[in-house]
Amino acid sequence: MPPPLLLVSLGNPGPRYALTRHNAGHIVLTSLASLIGCSTFSPSPYSPGLSTSTTVEFPPLRPPKRRKLSPDDAAPLPPPPPPQPQQAQWALHQCPTLMNVSGPSILSTYRAWLASPASIPLTASDSFDPFSSTTTTSNTPPPARPRLVILHDSLEDAPGHVRVQPSGATVSARGHNGIKSLLDSIASSTRRAAKGKGPGGGAKAGGGNTGVDFVRINIGIGRPQSSRDPERVAGYVLEDFRQGELEVLRGRTTAEVLSVLKGLK
Template identity: 25%
Template sequence: MWLLVGLGNPGSRYAKTRHNIGFLVLEELADRQDLEFREKTDYKICDGSIEGEKIALIEPLTFMNRSGSAVRKVVDRFAIPPENIIVVHDDLDLETGRLKVRRRGSSGGHKGLESIIQCIGSSDFIRVKIGIGRDQRVPVEKFVLSRFAKEELPAVKEAISRAADSIPFIISEGIEKAMNRFNKK
């Protein structure tokens, strides 16, 4: 079984912000698979299959900095090993719309990833990172909670689509082939 985690913050206030791009990708994937999210206490979840593999998609409702507690509950419930977890999240250090698939790594200062690493006790999960850019004039905490500029939207929509494409590819073809295919500019 695979666990697909989209990172973001709950509520309409944050719905289309840069920090919520992980939610947007999972919602795109759920739409493609004709899956509907159900709300639990700490997360929204839907389940189904991709490429013959059972999957669970979750959006933590614990806010970004505490995402790990929701992920831990689902990991424990389904006994999912870290290497079968794919976390989709925003990345300030990538240009807006750029996609990068990674096998594992540190949190890179991302509070949602830090929380997951701490709660599951491993950093050996797959990441699908989507660039949200950076504006040096705006504090990071404010920038990640801002909406994309109108001129960024075509690149963002393309990145969401490519990220949703990458997940079934990772599951069916493996992480190495996915990195070779999706990490190109």
């Protein structure tokens, strides 16, 4: 069964930054919401910020092959019921904070989403604590583990290119301050938990098993003439996208992100 997803985009708040390269995650998430038929973004039930949600349908699983009849069978087997489409709940959330301090807000949203029966089937979340090194089991196996997915801009990828990192908590932030903030927040949370001040297990600062993992979807914005000069890069990410670049993000890039999300297990 497909997993429930919390999709969180990173960027900077306010109209001044709405179409800047640093807000590529917000731009793609908004286009994705339209593509899959979500309602308009509204104040989030999980934390400050804007959210929307929908139920996404997937093709039905193939039924098992029927056993061939033998002469000893008393009667033909009845036909199997028609396969039903699979479904999963997706919640889309725009992180409301400045990019560089987004970690605490993302973790707060993630915790609230995990606890929300409206967003996650109980069997998928009743025994799952992402901050714990021990997870209890129930009599009913969970159909899928809920997943946190982060969409953000990437200087390391060509404009419009989509790059997926399935285990985002185990790889370097590569200088991305939004991801660095999230990794630092996860590490701090699990350290506090290890000292008995909250849920969870242990963690090492700066990487390794931080107690919760997430999928990173890098949205390429390229570099300014391949420059690594900090001042040039800082100005570049706060420039507005050109119209042609926006069309790519809202079209091909968004469609590719949807394909990636539907392939997550």
